[in-house]
């Protein structure tokens with residue numbers, strides 16, 4: 527795939543916005559990306575049975591704080607490693623998967 531992100535930014539609402547080289551603009555909520563994290567640990571967690579309903583989840587301070595993207599690092603020319611503010615940084619998101627996630631938004635008007 528030759529389509530590459532030409533611009534990565536965090537919106538005022540804390541969402542990730544990617545401007546792609548073909549002009550498409552997509553926005554992603556950080557929670558959506560975190561939930562779709564493709565690393566082995568998260569995939570295992572998602573396939574595990576849900577905890578019994580009597581168990582109240584206990585959130586650590588880092589988990590209770592609003593999740594942010596701490597860093598995005600290109601991995602070759604085909605993927606990005608996303609580092610979340612909760613310290614999780616093992617997810618490698620391929621450009622193909624990023625094109626399928628999020629929602630398309632209208633491109634910013636050229637001035």
Ligand SMILES: [Zn+2]
Nearest residue numbers: 563565568617
């Ligand atoms: Zn993960």
